[in-house]
Amino acid sequence: MRSFKRVAVIVGLSALSTLAFAEQWEEVKSADGIKVSLSKVEGSDYKAYRGVVLIKAPIAKIRALQEDVAGSCAWIHECKLQKLLKHEGDQSWTYAQFNTPWPVTPRDSVLHVTTTQDADGSVTRKIEGVSTYLPEEKGFVRVATANGYWKLVPKGDATEVTYQLHTNPGGSVPSMVANKFVVDAPFNTLKALKEKAEKP
Template sequence: MSSLHRIALACGLTVLVAGVAQAEDWQVAKDEDGIKVSLSDVAGSKYKAYRGETVINASMAKVRSFQEDVAGACKWIHECKSQKALKREGDQVWTYTQFNTPWPVTPRDSVLLVTSVNGADGSLTRKLEGQPKYIPEESGFVRVAAVDGFWKFVPKGPNQTAVTYQVHTEPGGSVPSWLANKFVVDAPFNTLKALKEVAEK
């Protein structure tokens, strides 16, 4: 990737991270087991954005290895049924994920473009951008209409990494309010808890 392209990506991620943080009013919804989950209203959407934060007692390299194992990551992503990489190109990977949902809600699937940017401070940011039209829809699934978010990993020492996981999703189709409200807390909390467990072994 060219230096200019890297700079453009870095600037874009800075705008994303700073813009969302400044524009939204985050309220803590859950804080336990060393994991804090905050929620925020999003203009024009009935679904809240969520942000999960924790510190994992493992090196950046180890945490990153779990992130980059696309199929294996399904073991710790909340309600993930299966996940695979569709395409890799430089610092970008397109992923396809199928999710479990409680009856009678139709299972969801999503296509994401994940763009990784290494910061000068040793941090790693992985921007998550929904690509719902990238492949044809699968029978038996409702395609997630929009995803906008990021993972950010910041080394805090040789064996400690601060992790932020922030996402806003438009799930597509009809989703009961009770499930939507539960998902925005459970998704970041359970995902980070499971990632901590596997990374700290």
């Protein structure tokens, strides 16, 4: 029992460390009901992003859109392809390829997603990059690290959606491209998700 408690404490501390940057957010965009904030991350050249929006749709509909791994590529920013690699209980492993502006080499990523549900119906999907889960694909640079989450909170007939992520895109990315991506990715993703979820 003692060892289990020790593991629980270690896991808890590591989870906190990945979210330690969450206290230093600066709002950089607010439009179409979507608020995007950025945060510096110690030891990283890339900022974390967080987008928040209220979607007039039940949580079940948004969950269904997210759990359609291949279909969700249609509303994820610059997603070219996405597929489910493995599903096991509340955990899943996904592979995705992303378009990038010239001259940046296209990126791909492998993510481990853990889904939990709270008593109030809220759903959290913890996102963790697992870059070595698959061999690297020719013509793509693998996203080196990714840490963040999706949070879906029921608000009556609507759902408050939070999308937070910090990545190290791997390879070389010009600062202008990186700075644009951390604003566009949460904004465009949430805008497209909102439009899809609110369709009758």
